[in-house]
Amino acid sequence: MAERTGENEQHHEWNCRDEQIRDLAATAKPYSLAILQWEPARTMDGADAIELEHQRRMVSLRAEE
Template identity: 65%
Template sequence: MSTTVTDEQIQALAATAEPFTLVLLHWAPGRIVADADAIELEHQRRMVTLRADGVIAVLCPVASDTVAGVAIMTVPAEEASGLMAEDPCVRAGMMRCEVYPCHGFPGDALPL
């Protein structure tokens, strides 16, 4: 790290923080169920739809045997919990999710 950041820069950035919700999806021991591929496709369709509708700001599938994905949602944690409880993979016991309130900074984005 070669950039020097001042206390004032930290405070200025912190003042711009906006509320978001972090969703962590983990593969569950019950990942292998009848029709798992079809259920996972519906999960993917739902997540991409939530992204298209602006409910998910950042969607990151994870290539792992334990972590399935990460999403940053624009809705409060309680609403995100409700949405994820209805997820096809969560309902089928293929995934479990953790939901955390968090903050983000306007303008942050994944590099192209």
């Protein structure tokens, strides 16, 4: 095991073979993650319409799967 250099640092020993990693990577799907938060401009005129169009686009993307 590696020497610990920090009090909160942890070392993990992973027991994965290269073949397992390649097999998993070959079947993985690309994903993105967005973290959204409300901002003061959320209440501006037209914000609801913009949000609705965004939701419409997200639903259409799901339908394409």
